[in-house]
Amino acid sequence: MGPRLLVKDSMDAGKSVAYKVFEKMKGRLSYVESVEKLLHGEANVKAIVDAFQEDLNVIGALANIITEGVTGRRVGYIINMILNYTNVCTVRCKFCAFHVKPGSQKAFTITPSEAAKIVREHYERFRIRQVLVQGGVNPELRLDYFVALFRAIKDAVKGRVAIHGLSPVEIEWLSKVEGESIKRILEELRSAGLDSIPGGGAEILAERTRRILSPLKGLHDSWLRVMSEAMKLGIPISATMMYGHIESLAERAEHLIRILELQRKYGKIMAFIAWNYEPAAELKKLIPYAATGIEHLRVIAVARLVFRDEIRFIQAGWLTAGREVAQLALWYGANDWGGSLYNEKVLPAAGVELPLLVRESIERMIRSVGREPYERDNFYRPVR
Structure with missing residues (x-):
């Protein structure tokens, strides 16, 4: 492209x-x-x-x-939930307050049957259309766990809920521990029910920042390699950026360019999501304050100038920027609200309180700023 x-x-x-x-x-x-x-x-x-x-x-x-x-003045949203299947992670990012070490008394891992029950309950109560599966690099979990997890979820809701799951870091870990290619791991996960891949773990796709923030995660080319393999298989992805910490403006620019180049090569990036760093964990000592709402609007606007219509959807970022700033973002280049994100546990671990959002409240927030809301599915297609 x-x-x-x-x-x-x-x-x-x-x-x-x-x-x-x-x-x-x-x-x-x-x-x-x-x-x-x-x-x-x-x-x-x-x-x-x-x-x-x-x-x-x-x-x-x-x-x-x-x-x-x-897209005119229409703004999409999705009713979804987050399934944090484990909190055990050996990557130990310096900004994450959610993870625990293996063997910790606070450690948990949800079984496939437990996960299926949770997703089914959310489907029956809220009619969710997507489950965002996120966890960490848990050395006790192998490919068979995720195959069983995805199949159990799909069976529990008769295939009516899309699985937007795992991060490139988790997928790369599975490739290493199983001794299989990334392509093979992705094929197995897709056969089990994986529909698309979230952009988590990108942070800033620049070597310096990744060496400081998450040295065990791999450099930017690791994220790009996994996402390239996914898109070559026809698996759509989203792309993210965590800003407002140690990155320079030039590194933000590098990040946006790398995402744009990826889209021009494969054309399977559904949306771009920017979220501000929330002061937590070890990084809080160095960066004690979150970026302002003004900075969030600036990031959204610049991203739209860079991506134009090549990445059609840019999310407003209510989860970290807040609902009021997200409403303003709908006039600064964003055209998707994102999801309801029921069951989210990562941000509350960092001390961020989240509201319970339902269709009516989401649509009211979108309409109140002169936009026309519509519900969408996992692939950004309008639904009734």
Whole structure:
């Protein structure tokens, strides 16, 4: 997939609405050439770094116009739950307050039958359409556990709930411990019921930050390698970015470019999700405060300028940024609310209280800022 020019009207030589607004706002921009490059799909580190330092209202307006050109004023959401199947992890990321070491008295691992019961209860109560399966690198769990887990979930809900599961780190671990290729592991998981892969574990796809934040996780090429294999098999993924910690603007730019290049090569990234680092665990000593809501809006807007229509959906990020900031994000380039995320345990472990969201409250929040809500499925398709 090559770059496409959103700023040019495909029907004639006239300029699009986004480009007309850009022309009017040139006087308010400090980095005119950089913003223009992004609008033309010519993303590079300098242009993105410059965009991060631009007038937020200007780049927000441009991002909003691009988004409305992609999906109008419609905003999707999904009713889903998170299944944290274990809290045992040997990777020990410096920002994670959820994991425990093997043998800890606080350790837990949910059996496939227990997981099936939990998912079935959420389906019957909330009519969830997706279960987000997340845990950690637990050395006691092998491929047969995940095959049994996925099959039990699918059987419990008669296949009506999609499994958006595991992270590249977990998949790479299974490849090593089983002595099988990543491709083979993915094929087994897909046969058992895996529908798509979340972007967890990306953090910032830059060597320096990963060596500091999660040295046991592997460098950025590990995440990219697993995701490439998945997309070559036709398995869709989402891409994430955790910002607001030790990363530089240039490293944020590298991250966005690597995701864009991945999409241009395989075209299977369904959505981009940015979330701010929540002060917790060892990293809290160095970074005691979370990024502001203003910074979240800036990240959303710049991401839209970079991805344009090549990654159609950008989530608003209510889980970490909060509901009010997420509502604003719907005018700064975001066009998906994300999920209800019932049963989430990772953020509460870091001290973040989460609301109980149901369809009515999600739709009310979207409508209250002048957007039209619609429920979607795991693959970002509208449903009744």
